[in-house]
Amino acid sequence: MAKSTKQQLEPQHNPSINLKGTLIAVMLLGVFILATWFGCYYLFLSR
Amino acid sequence: MHLHKFEKVWLIFGMGSLALFLVILGFAAFWKGTHPQSHIETIDPENVEAHDSFKPENLGLREVADGKYIVNIVASAFNYDFGMDADGKPVKKIRVPKGSTVLFQITSKDVVHGFQVAGTNVNMMVEPGHVSRLETEMKNVGEFTVVCNEYCGIAHHQMFATVEVYE
Amino acid sequence: MMNPLKIAKQDARLYMSFMYVTFASLLVGGLMGLLQTLARSGKFTLPFNINYYTILTVHGVILGLVLTTFFIIGFQFALMGKTVGISDKQRKAGWWAFWLMLVGTVMAAVTILVGQANVLYTFYAPLRAHPAFYIGLALVIVGSWVAVFTNFRQLYVWKKANKGQKSPLLAFMVVINMAMWFIASLGVAASVLIQFIPWSLGYAETINVLLSRTLFWYFGHPLVYFWLLPAYMAWYAIIPKIIGGKLFSDSLARMSFILLLMFSIPVGFHHQLTEPGIDPTWKFIQVVLTFMVVIPTLMTAFSIFATFETTGRRLGHKGLFGWFKHLPWKDVRFLAPFIGMVAFIPGGAGGIVNASHQMNSLIHNTIWVTGHFHLTVATTVILTYFGIAYWLVPHLTGRRLTPRLNKLGIIQSIIWTVGMTIMSTAMHIEGLLGGPRRSNFSTYAGGDQVQSWIGYQMAQAVGGTILFIGIVLMVYIFIQLAFFAPRGVEEFPIAEEEVDAEPTPKLLENWYLWIGITIALILFAYTIPVFDILKHSPPGSVPFDWPIGRY
Ligand code: HEM
Ligand SMILES: [Cu+2]
Numbered sequence: 052m053a054k055s056t057k058q059q060l061e062p063q064h065n066p067s068i069n070l071k072g073t074l075i076a077v078m079l080l081g082v083f084i085l086a087t088w089f090g091c092y093y094l095f096l097s098r
Numbered sequence: 099m100h101l102h103k104f105e106k107v108w109l110i111f112g113m114g115s116l117a118l119f120l121v122i123l124g125f126a127a128f129w130k131g132t133h134p135q136s137h138i139e140t141i142d143p144e145n146v147e148a149h150d151s152f153k154p155e156n157l158g159l160r161e162v163a164d165g166k167y168i169v170n171i172v173a174s175a176f177n178y179d180f181g182m183d184a185d186g187k188p189v190k191k192i193r194v195p196k197g198s199t200v201l202f203q204i205t206s207k208d209v210v211h212g213f214q215v216a217g218t219n220v221n222m223m224v225e226p227g228h229v230s231r232l233e234t235e236m237k238n239v240g241e242f243t244v245v246c247n248e249y250c251g252i253a254h255h256q257m258f259a260t261v262e263v264y265e
Numbered sequence: 266m267m268n269p270l271k272i273a274k275q276d277a278r279l280y281m282s283f284m285y286v287t288f289a290s291l292l293v294g295g296l297m298g299l300l301q302t303l304a305r306s307g308k309f310t311l312p313f314n315i316n317y318y319t320i321l322t323v324h325g326v327i328l329g330l331v332l333t334t335f336f337i338i339g340f341q342f343a344l345m346g347k348t349v350g351i352s353d354k355q356r357k358a359g360w361w362a363f364w365l366m367l368v369g370t371v372m373a374a375v376t377i378l379v380g381q382a383n384v385l386y387t388f389y390a391p392l393r394a395h396p397a398f399y400i401g402l403a404l405v406i407v408g409s410w411v412a413v414f415t416n417f418r419q420l421y422v423w424k425k426a427n428k429g430q431k432s433p434l435l436a437f438m439v440v441i442n443m444a445m446w447f448i449a450s451l452g453v454a455a456s457v458l459i460q461f462i463p464w465s466l467g468y469a470e471t472i473n474v475l476l477s478r479t480l481f482w483y484f485g486h487p488l489v490y491f492w493l494l495p496a497y498m499a500w501y502a503i504i505p506k507i508i509g510g511k512l513f514s515d516s517l518a519r520m521s522f523i524l525l526l527m528f529s530i531p532v533g534f535h536h537q538l539t540e541p542g543i544d545p546t547w548k549f550i551q552v553v554l555t556f557m558v559v560i561p562t563l564m565t566a567f568s569i570f571a572t573f574e575t576t577g578r579r580l581g582h583k584g585l586f587g588w589f590k591h592l593p594w595k596d597v598r599f600l601a602p603f604i605g606m607v608a609f610i611p612g613g614a615g616g617i618v619n620a621s622h623q624m625n626s627l628i629h630n631t632i633w634v635t636g637h638f639h640l641t642v643a644t645t646v647i648l649t650y651f652g653i654a655y656w657l658v659p660h661l662t663g664r665r666l667t668p669r670l671n672k673l674g675i676i677q678s679i680i681w682t683v684g685m686t687i688m689s690t691a692m693h694i695e696g697l698l699g700g701p702r703r704s705n706f707s708t709y710a711g712g713d714q715v716q717s718w719i720g721y722q723m724a725q726a727v728g729g730t731i732l733f734i735g736i737v738l739m740v741y742i743f744i745q746l747a748f749f750a751p752r753g754v755e756e757f758p759i760a761e762e763e764v765d766a767e768p769t770p771k772l773l774e775n776w777y778l779w780i781g782i783t784i785a786l787i788l789f790a791y792t793i794p795v796f797d798i799l800k801h802s803p804p805g806s807v808p809f810d811w812p813i814g815r816y
């Protein structure tokens with residue numbers, strides 16, 4: 052995505068905010084999706 | 099537009115998972131031939147008997163080679179026509195040995211129906227004008243209910259049969 | 266960002282009219298849902314000889330098509346009125362939209378109730394309903410188009426008056442959703458107007474079944490995103506305000522809506538994966554496109570957690586999950602949508618399974634699918650709509666969400682969660698065991714397999730009963746908020762950007778570009794397969810009346 056040319060300085064808050072909890076939460080979500088999908092795929096193959 | 103470092107990590111992980119699913123599905127579908135059924139073969143719904151497979155005498159279960167079977171079925175509201183047995187009674191149950199390969203061929207004389215051998219991967223839409231066809235290996239022993247799983251009218255839930263897989 | 270406007274009395278009346286229909290639909294449709302689960306348990310028979318499929322058609326049409334469309338259009342009108350304003354002429358157009366949709370709804374509903382349209386909300390040919398059913402549906406769609414173009418006009422007028430400024434985020438989102446709805450509903454409108462109506466009236470002898478199904482699902486998938494996007498609007502731009510925070514990122518929110526616009530239409534084949542007349546390669550291509558539409562939802566998930574965490578940390582909550590503990594759990598405007606978000610985790614994961622090409626045959630047309638969309642639409646979407654109604658209705662009627670009503674709302678949310686967990690889990694498991702959807706109680710040929718399904722159907726009846734209690738409570742809360750709650754001012758929460766937020770790239774508002782890509786993707790995904798369908802089409806189908814009990 053093209054960066055806006057008007058932008059002079061990186062916003063201060065954005066890169067520095069602590070989002071560790073968020074990362075863990077979404078990763079748990081990702082693991083849940085993988086588990087569901089592979090579980091169903093296993094069932095599909097066994098039938 | 100700026101993405102937080104963790105958001106990048108998350109998106110790469112998420113998109114990577116999706117790509118992995120697609121690779122597995124694509125490999126199985128295109129290389130192993132496990133596409134969902136699609137043959138694009140058409141038929142006149144008002145004259146299905148003109149098709150060899152759906153002539154009354156060819157309906158039902160037939161062993162074509164050792165361990166290989168073909169089942170021809172005509173669906174109509176609210177019945178699956180598997181042909182007649184020796185006593186001239188309509189067949190409602192077919193039996194095949196475990197491990198056999200069965201080709202199901204089915205079409206509809208009237209409205210849209212479903213054809214699912216519940217508990218197996220045999221699950222097809224049956225539409226007037228089209229022939230639905232799926233070959234599968236019967237891996238597991240048991241009695242499986244064949245259900246019409248697409249609404250076809252007010253007695254839709256009374257449209258069924260049975261497939262028995264024996265040891 | 267511009268300061269939000271005040272909503273005038275006569276505008277509020279328009280927006281509220283949509284809400285009355287929404288909650289009346291909830292009660293009627295919910296009652297049908299209860300009856301379905303009771304009938305399917307095998308312990309009850311429906312009174313007065315009512316046909317199971319009549320109530321199922323009412324349930325699907327009233328909840329899936331009517332409730333959702335009325336709520337969305339009313340809510341989106343309110344968002345537009347609040348952020349970019351509404352003129353007298355535009356309000357008048359809004360009333361036209363309302364009345365057209367209402368007349369259409371009544372026509373379709375009466376036709377169903379007298380037993381002349383037992384075709385379910387998907388009305389698959391060649392089952393033929395009475396023409397009034399199709400004409401009613403067409404009116405609903407045409408009415409919605411009036412709303413579409415009114416919303417477009419509202420933003421256009423604002424843009425002209427505010428040259429060079431970026432459009433308010435919520436107005437931008439409304440226009441995206443309406444653009445998607447319009448492009449998608451052209452498919453079903455074409456099918457209804459060109460195929461169904463002439464055929465049901467007897468002017469056309471036969472109908473091309475596969476073409477009608479393809480046009481329906483070209484519309485059917487974006488339909489579910491049309492329901493979902495207003496929930497996303499609330500998650501992105503309203504919830505942050507309710508929890509005391511700011512927008513996480515204006516650009517990312519817009520970007521995810523643009524991706525949703527582009528990828529929610531060229532994916533309808535994922536509903537037709539087990540059909541005989543479509544080339545499997547094209548099915549797979551649309552499966553790939555379906556997986557693309559997951560990406561903006563992954564972005565949304567991150568953005569929501571990040572909003573919670575940034576807000577919590579700014580308010581001084583420490584530790585890895587301190588921010589989570591301190592979310593405003595006792596505020597129903599937050600709790601109801603939050604439960605909706607949680608339901609979208611299994612809902613979304615199940616959706617990926619459904620769309621997985623050959624794996625679709627594991628669950629296609631089993632009751633798993635019903636379990637799936639009662640999580641996504643009947644929990645995620647509906648609880649977020651309820652979460653919106655708790656403040657929108659009193660805001661419009663000049664009343665307040667009192668602590669008592671807030672508490673009832675929390676109880677409502679919990680009842681819904683319990684009922685749906687039971688019903689939906691039972692549906693998912695029964696579906697994996699092969700139990701079919703859209704089916705009245707039946708023992709089929711008997712045997713262990715069928716017996717196992719019936720056990721889960723009992724559980725669904727328990728869940729359905731709890732859910733219906735939740736519906737009655739919600740309707741009570743709505744009536745209180747609309748007519749009886751104490752007078753006062755209820756806030757219309759709209760989140761603001763951070764003061765030092767990164768400017769939003771201008772490119773994101775390039776409508777020609779995004780709509781152009783959307784159309785290009787649709788042409789790519791559909792041109793060749795539709796051409797094939799036409800070229801290889803079998804003899805058409807004559808209408809069938811008797812299977813649905815019409816003579
Ligand atoms: C009291 C709450 C509810 C109960 C007990 C309930 C129950 C059911 C049941 C049992 C079915 C499947 C019937 C069958 O396949 O034979 C069903 C289908 C359906 N439900 Fe619900 N439901 C409820 C709420 C909702 C809500 C709030 C929505 C949408 C906003 C909704 C939308 C639908 C749709 C679209 C169908 C599909 C109809 C069809 O397949 O033709 N339901 N519901
Ligand atoms: Cu059926």
Ligand SMILES: [Cu+2]
Pocket residue numbers: 485486489535536
């Ligand atoms: Cu879909």
